[in-house]
Amino acid sequence: MTEIRHIVFDIGKVLIHYDPNLPYQRIIPDPDERAKFFATVCTHDWNIEQDRGRSWAEAEALLIGEFPEHEDKIRAFRLHWAEMVPHAYEDSVAIMTSLIASGHDVTMLTNFAADTFGEARKMYPFLNAPRGVTVSGEVGLIKPDVAIYQRHAKDFDLSPAHSVFIDDSFPNVEGARAAGWQAVHFTGADQLKADLLALGVGV
Known part of the structure; x- marks a missing residue:
């Protein structure tokens, strides 16, 4: 099993609720x-x-x-x-912050308009906890385009084969896999814990 060295979170519907x-x-x-x-x-x-x-x-x-x-x-x-974006998913946030606290390299990769992401960061300070974030609206690329995963890996010096991406959208999960990453489809915090454990990452 390939060692996971980098954990990358999506934001909308993984860490914070979104419903227009x-x-x-x-x-x-x-x-x-x-x-x-x-x-x-x-x-x-x-x-x-x-x-x-x-x-x-x-x-x-x-x-x-x-x-x-x-x-x-x-x-x-x-x-x-x-x-x-009325509330966070506290159980998912707890997983992310626990991973950071235990020394894992955690970043975020999100499809988000640049200005609304700035607003979200003020509403939800935990979005400042990971090492960094790639925001689609800032780089002009969107998931599931393979190029945005490649951009994120380059900008944050990630080894794709040793990276796992977490997203609620299955096409975005497939995009990460096409870029050479490992990836899990987020359906809830309990399943995420199980998926990470199966990859050798305990929470």
Whole structure:
């Protein structure tokens, strides 16, 4: 079994909760109307481009030009972003901080807009505990593109074969494996402990 020397955490839905529906339950109370809005206006594909580095001003202008009748609802996405990340997963955070405390090399790799990540760091100080982080919006690359894993390994001097990546998205797990990393699909803290133990990392 290859020794694990580096442990890399995703953030959203691994360390902190993320759900864009939360503020929009108030803004668009009707569930069918809200689902249609996310399917046709503020879509996942639109939001991911902010994770790739597009500014919110450009993103909003693009949608408002196409859907002027939804201007307030479009601007609400960034305006009320903090409500989308209402709490941390304390059990997962405890695993990460325990690994750091026991001397493991821990970093983070996340698809996140640069400015909202700065906001998240203020909301959740434990995001400052690892050795460092690669933020997609800062480097212009997003998971599961192999290039972002290669960038992270280079920037933090990781040996891919001795690195394990933890992410809730299976395509992102596959991206890490394609980059030569080991990886586990996060489904909960208890399973994460078991997966790490199977790789020789006790928590």
